[in-house]
Amino acid sequence: MASLELAGVTVTFGGLRAVDALSFSVTSGSIKGIIGPNGAGKTTLFNAISGITAPESGRVLLGGRDVTALRPFQRAALGLSRTFQNLQIFGDMSVLENVMVGAHPRLHSGWLAGLTGRTRDEDQRAEEVAFQKLSMLGLETRAADLAGSLGFADAKLLEIARALASEPQLLLLDEPIAGVPPADQARIADIIREVNGAGVTIVLVEHNMRVVMNLCADILVMNYGARLAEGEPAVVARDPDVIAAYLGPEARHA
């Protein structure tokens, strides 16, 4: 079954079609790579899937259910989670608290209990989950530090930990490796593989081709908001249109 399905999704900004009648689906339990030149509409696509940007037309389905009209927090409750390319961590909260907020969709107390603080058990469970995710990403020693004091690479790991804390069924990763020192890149790739191995469907936007080719069995190439090519890594890499989009039209004849 498809964990995520897009049918003719179009997002426009003014006259610009950032995503142009795009349709694709992601098989449950797989890792789908989305690549394309800068400005191809990858992050806008993520925003449309997560509900931050409303598409002009088309439908978004999560696990077969039409979520096009649902707001981000409602999609989160259905098992969607994501990271952001331009990090959106809660800077003045501790590293542990950041991940505890990520566990929010798993909490079941009503707002009245939350207001009066009668949520100690759930709080403790959220803390346990958060700590476990931090350990998984090797951040457990920084748990008490202010999230804003983390370096770029650690902040990226923190975003992944926060996204995992909700125990998502579908995880959107927006350039999890870009800007991370080479020494840590392999570790993040291993973590992605491990998370996927636990049954989480992953959609990965990333510029690092080697990582994308290694992790994904299925790749979608975007250009100008539309699909340029789709399929297995080896096939996509040989596609003349893809080569032209990345290297310029003259490369087609090289």
Place this chain on the structure above:
Amino acid sequence: MEQVANLLLSGLSSGSVYALVALGFNVIFKSTGAINFAQGEWVMMGGMVAATSYAAHWPLGLAILCAVLAVVMVALLSERLILRRIKKPTALAVTLMMIAIAICSKSLVMLLLGKNPANLPGFSGSEPVLWFNLRIHPQTFWIVGITCLVMLATHWFFERTVLGRAMRAVAAQPEAAALCGIEPRMAMALSFGLAAGVGALAGTIITPLTLTSFDHGTVLGFKGFSAAMLGGLGSLPGALIGGVALGTLEALAGGLISSHFKDAVAFVALLLTLFLRPTGILGRGAVEKV
């Protein structure tokens, strides 16, 4: 010496009230980035509703509870019926809308509760307490005590509860918080309710000392705003420090220089803060990592 001590005490009680008003500004600023110019009107409304209920022979405690609940309702309705309808609730749009709500709140109180000043009795009477050579109005203890309690409770709420943490998350990164399953609008409504409740409480505890009337809100709001700026907008401990500092300065200037200067202190403090240290005493610089 005795005069200065008396001035400091009166500064402490008015400063505590400024701190509570500043707390309201900070809670809403943190969650929406907007300046809630209705905060002062909510304080006035709290005092007026409590005084009117008390005049209708309600018990004092019930009158205060009723005032807090009524003002919280007004704030939640304003949020639900007006702010929620703003298509893009930017900080500026919310701020402008709050000015309109402030004007309406003030007129509403004038039309419903009248133009006459209203009063509440001191919570423990008004027989001064003798302490060394000082004669202290018993209401001073209530004001300082309640302010400390509210400050501690608010701090505990934001630092220790799931909901408080969720509200801080929305304030920091609304999109990321939404994708953590938190409804941003819920956090906004909650911050309005909290700010209104604290504001109304401030109005009821100061009324026994100063009376209140429908036109008291604007000045109280302005002083609370100055206190919030002085302490650092958005900082909860900053509200306490800014409020008490402003109240003390005001009392000293009024008593030692001339009572004409009393109201000018808040203006001067606000201007100096903006000129010299726009982030306030406890505010951190607005450093954005790119």
